[in-house]
Amino acid sequence: xxFDVVKYIGAVTVLLTRYSHVMTLEMQYVAFTAGCGPxxxxxxxxxxxxxxxxxxxIRNFATTVNRADTLQRxxxxxxPPGESAILGLDAAGIVEALAPDCTGSWKQGDRVMALLxxxxxxxxxxxxxxxxxxxxxxxxxxxxxAIPEVWLTAYQLLHVEGGLKRGDTVLIHAGGSGVGSAAxxxxxxxxxxxxxxxxxxxxxxxxxxxxxxxxxxxxxxxFSEKVLTFTEGRGVDLILDCVGASHYERNMKSIRIxxxxxxxxxxxxxxxxxxxxxxMLRKRITITGTTLRARDLQYKKRVVDGxxxxxxxxxxxxxxxxxxxxxxxxxxxxxxxxAHTRMEANLNTGKLVLQVRDEATGKSLHDEL
Ligand SMILES: NC(=O)c1ccc[n+]([C@@H]2O[C@H](COP(=O)([O-])OP(=O)(O)OC[C@H]3O[C@@H](n4cnc5c(N)ncnc54)[C@H](OP(=O)(O)O)[C@@H]3O)[C@@H](O)[C@H]2O)c1
Numbered sequence: 001x002x003f004d005v006v007k008y009i010g011a012v013t014v015l016l017t018r019y020s021h022v023m024t025l026e027m028q029y030v031a032f033t034a035g036c037g038p039x040x041x042x043x044x045x046x047x048x049x050x051x052x053x054x055x056x057x058i059r060n061f062a063t064t065v066n067r068a069d070t071l072q073r074x075x076x077x078x079x080p081p082g083e084s085a086i087l088g089l090d091a092a093g094i095v096e097a098l099a100p101d102c103t104g105s106w107k108q109g110d111r112v113m114a115l116l117x118x119x120x121x122x123x124x125x126x127x128x129x130x131x132x133x134x135x136x137x138x139x140x141x142x143x144x145x146a147i148p149e150v151w152l153t154a155y156q157l158l159h160v161e162g163g164l165k166r167g168d169t170v171l172i173h174a175g176g177s178g179v180g181s182a183a184x185x186x187x188x189x190x191x192x193x194x195x196x197x198x199x200x201x202x203x204x205x206x207x208x209x210x211x212x213x214x215x216x217x218x219x220x221x222x223f224s225e226k227v228l229t230f231t232e233g234r235g236v237d238l239i240l241d242c243v244g245a246s247h248y249e250r251n252m253k254s255i256r257i258x259x260x261x262x263x264x265x266x267x268x269x270x271x272x273x274x275x276x277x278x279x280m281l282r283k284r285i286t287i288t289g290t291t292l293r294a295r296d297l298q299y300k301k302r303v304v305d306g307x308x309x310x311x312x313x314x315x316x317x318x319x320x321x322x323x324x325x326x327x328x329x330x331x332x333x334x335x336x337x338x339a340h341t342r343m344e345a346n347l348n349t350g351k352l353v354l355q356v357r358d359e360a361t362g363k364s365l366h367d368e369l
Pocket of ligand 1: 065066067068149150153174175176177178179180197198199200203242243246263264265266267268269290291292293343346347348350351
């Protein structure tokens with residue numbers, strides 16, 4: 001394939017026209033050095049991201065903190081090759097510019113949210129048009145940003161990887177987390193029974209308010225005993241597991257024969273020394289590991305399309321049944337370090353949002369910096 005000069009000039013012209021109101025082609029973003037602590041996060045300037053084929057530039061109003069960001073900051077989870085090295089897997093804002101080969105699904109000025117592979121902790125972010133979703137009228141960007149990564153993960157765990165069936169009882173660990181709080185609501189929508197575990201009364205109560213049919217404190221009680229009592233000895237049909245090693249034995253006891261177990265995080269470690277294979281064999285269990293960030297665009301589009309069809313309309317005002325993102329707190333982008341500290345201390349119930357721009361004026365909160 002040769003270099004297409006006409007397309008290149010077209011793209012540059014589009015960008016220059018669209019950015020004419022921006023004084024420089026620079027933006028602020030949160031910089032870090034891999035291995036640093038939360039106090040190593042600081043605003044710096046860089047060039048606006050360049051648009052690649054079928055990408056859209058979002059004028060970013062809000063992003064959120066995900067566990068992946070804290071791991072990336074610590075140097076344990078680098079961004080996939082070729083993707084933005086800036087932190088942040090969510091964005092919500094306004095379409096600012098589109099690559100010349102975009103298909104017309106989106107236009108300048110649309111209110112959108114997006115699942116990112118990186119780049120959310122910044123004033124602008126470039127994202128493939130296939131992973132954009134519309135923001136419901138009236139929904140603030142600080143709420144919309146709390147949807148893409150954790151809701152799409154929960155949808156993927158239940159419907160793409162977990163084979164969820166109506167009537168299933170689902171054991172959801174970290175029930176007060178971003179993913180857990182979304183999974184509870186998605187289970188209810190699918191006619192299933194969400195049972196959660198969490199480590200504080202506040203999180204147990206929050207999950208119950210969202211509709212969890214049972215909630216157990218994994219720090220003060222043996223959740224497997226409680227689960228077996230609750231299911232009258234049968235065990236749960238599906239486990240959503242972001243804990244791994246430290247919950248493995250109790251998960252084995254909690255799961256029913258021929259149950260499904262989706263592993264998507266290792267908050268409790270990744271090394272076990274138990275007889276996992278013989279127990280898997282005896283119970284004929286299916287264990288599936290999954291990550292969303294490293295998936296190809298086709299897979300992400302499939303998840304986004306399914307979620308847009310099945311769930312997105314239910315975020316609208318007056319929808320019935322209705323769903324909502326659970327938000328812990330909102331920090332200005334410049335205080336990303338404080339939000340990381342809160343997440344690493346497991347203090348957040350729901351999402352930690354980072355606000356980039358004023359909702360009403362669109363002005364960056366960080367202009368004076
Ligand atoms: N595979 C994927 O594609 C994917 C995508 C998104 C997220 N994730 C994973 O999903 C998990 C949840 O993410 P999130 O952003 O929703 O997290 P979050 O809101 O920060 O919540 C995580 C919660 O997990 C609990 N926890 C922490 N360490 C624990 C341990 N050792 N044992 C049991 N519970 C523990 C804590 O609550 P308690 O107070 O209840 O202990 C903590 O607040 C993370 O592991 C993340 O990496 C995976």
